Amino acid sequence: MMPFDHETVVGFAKSFGLFYLIILSSICLAWTYWPSNKKGFDEAAQMPVSEGEDRPWR
Numbered sequence: 001m002m003p004f005d006h007e008t009v010v011g012f013a014k015s016f017g018l019f020y021l022i023i024l025s026s027i028c029l030a031w032t033y034w035p036s037n038k039k040g041f042d043e044a045a046q047m048p049v050s051e052g053e054d055r056p057w058r
Contacts, residue, residue, distance in 0.1 A: 031037065 032041075
């Protein structure tokens, strides 16, 4: 049985955190570059300039 001490927990947390961030980054990149999401990103990019309002908020 593996000892349950501080060093073991820290090592597990570092390893799990590394794999978690790699998987999360891969999912974010795949979602960003998925071809069917292009239209939504293009609309969001044009939203600030397409509203036509060129005046202060108040």
